[in-house]
Amino acid sequence: MIQLPYVEPIFRPPSEAYSLILQVTNGCSWNNCTFCEMYTQPQKRFRFKPIEDLEKELAEIASEGPPVRRIFLADGDAMTLSYRRLKLIMQAINHYLPDVQRVSSYCLPRNLKNKTVAELAELNAMGLSLFYVGCESGDNLVLERVNKGENFESSLVALQKIKAAGAKSSVMILNGMGGKKYSEQHAVNSARLMSEAQPEYLSTLVVSFPTGVKRYQQGFGGEFEALDQAGLFQEMYWLLDNLDLENTIFRSDHASNYLVLKGNLGRDKPRLLQTVRAALDNPGSVRLRQEWMRGL
Ligand SMILES: C[S@@+](CC[C@H](N)C(=O)[O-])C[C@H]1O[C@@H](n2cnc3c(N)ncnc32)[C@H](O)[C@@H]1O
Ligand code: SF4
Numbered sequence: 001m002i003q004l005p006y007v008e009p010i011f012r013p014p015s016e017a018y019s020l021i022l023q024v025t026n027g028c029s030w031n032n033c034t035f036c037e038m039y040t041q042p043q044k045r046f047r048f049k050p051i052e053d054l055e056k057e058l059a060e061i062a063s064e065g066p067p068v069r070r071i072f073l074a075d076g077d078a079m080t081l082s083y084r085r086l087k088l089i090m091q092a093i094n095h096y097l098p099d100v101q102r103v104s105s106y107c108l109p110r111n112l113k114n115k116t117v118a119e120l121a122e123l124n125a126m127g128l129s130l131f132y133v134g135c136e137s138g139d140n141l142v143l144e145r146v147n148k149g150e151n152f153e154s155s156l157v158a159l160q161k162i163k164a165a166g167a168k169s170s171v172m173i174l175n176g177m178g179g180k181k182y183s184e185q186h187a188v189n190s191a192r193l194m195s196e197a198q199p200e201y202l203s204t205l206v207v208s209f210p211t212g213v214k215r216y217q218q219g220f221g222g223e224f225e226a227l228d229q230a231g232l233f234q235e236m237y238w239l240l241d242n243l244d245l246e247n248t249i250f251r252s253d254h255a256s257n258y259l260v261l262k263g264n265l266g267r268d269k270p271r272l273l274q275t276v277r278a279a280l281d282n283p284g285s286v287r288l289r290q291e292w293m294r295g296l
Helices: 051-064 083-096 117-125 140-145 152-164 179-197 214-219 229-242 269-281
Strands: 020-023 070-074 102-106 128-136 168-175 201-206 248-252 261-265
Touching (some): 020 051, 051 083, 083 117, 117 128, 117 152, 128 152, 140 179, 152 168, 168 179, 168 229, 229 269, 261 269
Parallel strands (some): 020 070, 102 128, 128 168, 168 201
Antiparallel strands (some): 248 261
16 A cells, blocks of 8 residues: 655545545645635645655556546645646656546636646646636625635636636535625625636535634624524525526535535526525425534
């Protein structure tokens, strides 16, 4: 069994559970979102791994392991690496692991600012074809409150760039992120962003505060009031209702959600809305995840 030299903790999207996790960077280059504690421990200070080290890891995997089909490039925003470095990584992956069919990465909109569509298309042709983008919201005020460092426009430009390059995007939106006061505008503007961008995948998670709400609350000037279960469902209703998607795989099944929703949007929009309506009007009629089963 090969032991890769991971700097823990490592996070990956649920859909990458069976992928090889290749840690090409450590931590997150931004690391300032007030809700995110994922890379705040001292050993997670941002840095990238030299290509020679990655080559050694890939050679070891190639010599010992079964064929690798999917790779996730960790950590928090591996797409911050330059086009040149990403190309070297993809060349090395294709050299050592020729069976790889898909390489994916977390990606902040600003990671793509200095990359052209032609460069992204070249990386896509080499297999780097799926980007998980934590838009979190399409509402500029909420994005500012949580210090995401992005806005509606920057998020849209990045998602359009990914599409133009022939790659796919999987967007995360955070349910409950604006609290009571901004719930409706967060939902409506997030739906507007998604409708304009038409991502291939969309998932929602419920914002949670495992180490306390203090830092988050500061961004809201003390006026953040967390949504209760009914508030989260109402926000989900607003989001779904305002979405105008043609062919997006929608998942609200992350462990942080009370209500599990899955489907294709637009096709399944009426069914999903009906489920959320039932959860709102008659909570006993739908299966909800119990509090003790929820997590990040
Ligand atoms: C490991 S982060 C990396 C994402 C990437 N850096 C970005 O911002 O696009 C993956 C996602 O976890 C989610 N996340 C982080 N902290 C969270 C929290 N406290 N509650 C719920 N979801 C959270 C956010 O949706 C975030 O985009
Ligand atoms: S959400 Fe993404 S960009 Fe924000 S701090 Fe966490 S990993 Fe970094």
